[in-house]
Amino acid sequence: xxxxxxxxxxxxxxxxxxxxxxxxxxxxxxxxxxxxxxxxxxxxxxxxxxxxxxxxxxxxxxxxxxxxxxxxxxxxxxxxxxxxxxxxxxxxxxxxxxxxxxxxxxxxxxxxxxxxxxxxxxxxxxxxxxxxxxxxxxxxxxxxxxxxxxxxxxxxxxxxxxxxxxxxxxxxxxxxxxxxxxxxxxxxxxxxxxxxxxxxxxxxxxxxxxxxxxxxxxxxxxxxxxxxxxxxxxxxxxxxxxxxxxxxxxxxxxxxxxxxxxxxxxxxxxxxxxxxxxxxxxxxxxxxxxxxxxxxxxxxxxxxxxxxxxxxxxxxxxxxxxxxxxxxxxxxxxxxxxxxxxxxxxxxxxxxxxxxxxxxxxxxxxxxxxxxxxxxxxxxxxxxxxxxxxxxxxxxxxxxxxxx
Numbered sequence: 132x133x134x135x136x137x138x139x140x141x142x143x144x145x146x147x148x149x150x151x152x153x154x155x156x157x158x159x160x161x162x163x164x165x166x167x168x169x170x171x172x173x174x175x176x177x178x179x180x181x182x183x184x185x186x187x188x189x190x191x192x193x194x195x196x197x198x199x200x201x202x203x204x205x206x207x208x209x210x211x212x213x214x215x216x217x218x219x220x221x222x223x224x225x226x227x228x229x230x231x232x233x234x235x236x237x238x239x240x241x242x243x244x245x246x247x248x249x250x251x252x253x254x255x256x257x258x259x260x261x262x263x264x265x266x267x268x269x270x271x272x273x274x275x276x277x278x279x280x281x282x283x284x285x286x287x288x289x290x291x292x293x294x295x296x297x298x299x300x301x302x303x304x305x306x307x308x309x310x311x312x313x314x315x316x317x318x319x320x321x322x323x324x325x326x327x328x329x330x331x332x333x334x335x336x337x338x339x340x341x342x343x344x345x346x347x348x349x350x351x352x353x354x355x356x357x358x359x360x361x362x363x364x365x366x367x368x369x370x371x372x373x374x375x376x377x378x379x380x381x382x383x384x385x386x387x388x389x390x391x392x393x394x395x396x397x398x399x400x401x402x403x404x405x406x407x408x409x410x411x412x413x414x415x416x417x418x419x420x421x422x423x424x425x426x427x428x429x430x431x432x433x434x435x436x437x438x439x440x441x442x443x444x445x446x447x448x449x450x451x452x453x454x455x456x457x458x459x460x461x462x463x464x465x466x467x468x469x470x471x472x473x474x475x476x477x478x479x480x481x482x483x484x485x486x487x488x489x490x491x492x493x494x495x496x497x498x499x500x501x502x503x504x505x506x507x508x509x510x511x512x513x514x515x516x517x518x519x520x521x522x523x524x525x526x527x528x529x530x531x532x533x534x535x
Contacts, residue, residue: 202275350522
């Protein structure tokens with residue numbers, strides 16, 4: 132069996148798809164991954180032994196320059212993304228038995244169109260529940276189209292979201308479909324999701340309440356990471372009590388220096404050493420004292436098992452990795468689905484949801500005080516024992532069974 136896995140986005144969109152690809156390959160499938168051509172993604176896939184088909188423009192320059200929520204340049208980015216799906220992605224899908232796609236709507240709607248043209252199975256994968264229509268939650272706002280104030284009916288908001296998606300993406304999508312001999316679609320969003328999207332999140336961390344949409348929750352998809360930690364980092368860890376990790380992954384941050392200072396000062400106020408991850412925001416240490424250590428890309432699965440707490444932005448991947456490690460969390464959500472994950476961490480009692488995206492040393496120290504309390508660690512370790520570790524295996528077997 133041949134499977135094409137297609138994704139476009141930052142690390143949180145690419146990493147879990149690599150986890151699925153690795154498991155599919157272990158079960159005997161031939162797999163390739165379409166992903167952005169950023170160097171770190173090329174290295175990630177090379178390390179996993181999965182062929183990469185580079186698609187579209189690099190993501191990192193885009194993420195770090197686009198104003199959050201702004202629709203400036205969106206029309207051109209939409210056209211480029213869709214052209215890439217009907218071009219190199221379609222070429223890569225030739226001869227495949229299935230296409231699994233995730234990412235923004237222009238990617239997944241075009242991906243399903245490619246699968247339809249080729250007559251192969253299509254699966255829409257979501258790594259967060261907030262993007263899936265449900266009467267129990269409002270939709271996320273689309274770029275340039277904030278949710279109308281005063282409207283509290285979730286179904287009404289989801290209907291508006293579908294109309295917005297049609298207005299933003301329908302014309303370009305249907306032009307490509309017509310050029311490929313496919314009929315027009317009148318609901319771009321629901322077409323992309325299909326009738327049974329897969330939700331690759333843990334059911335304890337992210338319980339899905341049943342709806343009319345046939346969501347299949349598999350558990351989160353992880354790539355087993357056997358990379359050793361750098362020698363210098365191991366030496367720092369061994370030199371004292373477990374430190375506190377602070378990092379914001381792929382999030383751009385205009386006030387990176389202020390955030391780094393707030394994090395280091397808050398960690399020191401709790402009598403702890405600090406590990407600061409540079410990330411895409413380029414966080415730097417605030418001085419040369421030996422109680423702080425700077426890291427780049429490292430094995431979070433190994434590192435989180437050795438820290439006292441994790442301060443982060445609240446992506447699905449980082450939240451789940453920290454939960455699996457049984458380490459308390461302080462989530463400082465910056466946007467997108469991150470407030471949802473912050474709320475889940477707080478509701479489960481495995482950490483603290485920081486109020487707002489701009490922490491001060493005082494606000495972060497107060498949050499860490501709760502996260503570092505013994506009862507929080509006990510709760511985090513208890514929840515860790517319930518987090519599924521077989522999500523990628525479940526999904527891979529479902530796909531293989533469905534195709535065969």
